Amino acid sequence: AWEYEKERGQIFCVDRALGFEKDPAARRELEQRRDLSRERGEQKTSQVRPAWEAEKGAPYPSSQAAETVRADLREKGRALHQEGRDMAKRQASETAALWRGYQDDKARLWQQQQDEYRSELKTATKAQLAPLAGIERQERGDLADRHRREAGGVLDRFRDQERRQMDGLFRSQRQEFRSFLQTSHREGYVGALATAIQAAKAAEPGDQPRRFSETVSRFLAGALHADKRAAMFLEGQKAERDTLRRQIREAQRPAIRAARDTLKARHQDERARLRDHAQHRRHETEEEIRKRLSLHGSPAHLKDRHARDRTALRERYVADKAALTARHDTERQALQKGWQDHNAARRAAWSAYKADRAVAVSRAPATDRGAALQRGFEGVTRRADTREASGRTANPGRAPGRGTGRDRGFSPR
Numbered sequence: 001a002w003e004y005e006k007e008r009g010q011i012f013c014v015d016r017a018l019g020f021e022k023d024p025a026a027r028r029e030l031e032q033r034r035d036l037s038r039e040r041g042e043q044k045t046s047q048v049r050p051a052w053e054a055e056k057g058a059p060y061p062s063s064q065a066a067e068t069v070r071a072d073l074r075e076k077g078r079a080l081h082q083e084g085r086d087m088a089k090r091q092a093s094e095t096a097a098l099w100r101g102y103q104d105d106k107a108r109l110w111q112q113q114q115d116e117y118r119s120e121l122k123t124a125t126k127a128q129l130a131p132l133a134g135i136e137r138q139e140r141g142d143l144a145d146r147h148r149r150e151a152g153g154v155l156d157r158f159r160d161q162e163r164r165q166m167d168g169l170f171r172s173q174r175q176e177f178r179s180f181l182q183t184s185h186r187e188g189y190v191g192a193l194a195t196a197i198q199a200a201k202a203a204e205p206g207d208q209p210r211r212f213s214e215t216v217s218r219f220l221a222g223a224l225h226a227d228k229r230a231a232m233f234l235e236g237q238k239a240e241r242d243t244l245r246r247q248i249r250e251a252q253r254p255a256i257r258a259a260r261d262t263l264k265a266r267h268q269d270e271r272a273r274l275r276d277h278a279q280h281r282r283h284e285t286e287e288e289i290r291k292r293l294s295l296h297g298s299p300a301h302l303k304d305r306h307a308r309d310r311t312a313l314r315e316r317y318v319a320d321k322a323a324l325t326a327r328h329d330t331e332r333q334a335l336q337k338g339w340q341d342h343n344a345a346r347r348a349a350w351s352a353y354k355a356d357r358a359v360a361v362s363r364a365p366a367t368d369r370g371a372a373l374q375r376g377f378e379g380v381t382r383r384a385d386t387r388e389a390s391g392r393t394a395n396p397g398r399a400p401g402r403g404t405g406r407d408r409g410f411s412p413r
Contacts, residue, residue, distance in 0.1 A: 050343040054350040059357045091328045102317040113306045136278045147267045154259045162248045173237045
């Protein structure tokens with residue numbers, strides 16, 4: 001009815017509209033209209049039907065006794081209203097707390113089940129991957145051995161080149177030594193001096209003066225002895241060989257470094273490919289293990305137990321919810337019983353009031369009773385005239401002959 005009136009912009013029952021309207025501006029307008037209607041006497045304070053039925057027909061409704069009965073019943077009704085509101089809030093809070101607790105328990109159970117699943121899968125995977133780890137170690141060892149051999153082969157290749165160059169020097173030095181042995185005795189001091197000069201030339205550039213003086217002293221000491229002259233000649237040949245070897249290695253150093261860098265890059269790439277291959281093989285093996293040990297993402301022997309645990313948790317929540325609902329129903333029934341008792345007390349109080357007023361009227365003298373009835377009739381007529389005049393003034397658009405709900409014998413609510 002409120003929606004019907006609101007769609008057409010004609011609110012006839014302000015109290016009903018206030019019970020449903022949520023817009024603050026519209027509520028303020030309705031409250032102002034209700035207060036203005038009450039001031040003009042166009043609208044009485046609404047009552048619930050049990051109160052209206054109990055109070056209906058009570059004589060002298062504005063008397064002190066009637067106000068006392070009304071105030072006493074109003075206080076009891078307010079207490080029941082407050083009890084109902086408090087009970088509704090408490091029940092809603094308890095229901096929400098039960099639901100939150102169920103959600104928390106479900107989250108904890110799910111986390112526990114996930115941990116169990118991961119632990120089970122990890123144990124099974126570790127057992128299945130143990131042989132694979134040995135294969136990977138063997139592959140890494142074989143690759144490392146091959147890399148060491150290749151690294152050594154690079155140096156061996158350059159050493160072969162050095163050896164070939166040194167072999168030529170060796171052959172020429174042997175021929176020179178044979179010639180020295182044949183001519184040293186004939187040449188005497190000349191051969192020894194030539195040996196000293198040759199040894200000095202073979203020395204380092206900064207060490208030539210010292211080496212030259214040492215060689216001359218050796219020459220003077222061994223000039224008269226053929227063996228010493230032969231030893232000095234061999235020492236000069238050795239210095240020549242060392243110089244050649246140093247020159248060869250100095251020339252080979254850039255090539256050796258480049259070859260080692262190239263080999264190192266290739267070895268790093270091979271190790272990376274081996275590592276990627278091992279990871280891919282391990283991943284495929286783990287996927288195969290998961291498929292073999294799992295059923296819809298959970299090991300078969302865990303799936304049933306986990307399902308039972310979730311079902312038990314759900315059943316426990318349903319049982320707790322049913323118990324809570326039963327307790328709430330009992331509390332609501334107790335509140336309804338309180339309202340029923342209050343309504344019965346309301347009817348009894350107004351029935352006693354009406355009976356007391358009837359006894360008072362019957363005991364009064366006839367003339368007083370007639371005057372009292374006349375005064376009551378004049379009061380009723382005066383109030384009816386006031387309402388009619390106020391209705392014509394406040395609601396000029398009301399249809400002629402349309403009265404209020406109270407005038408037509410209906411309850412205001």
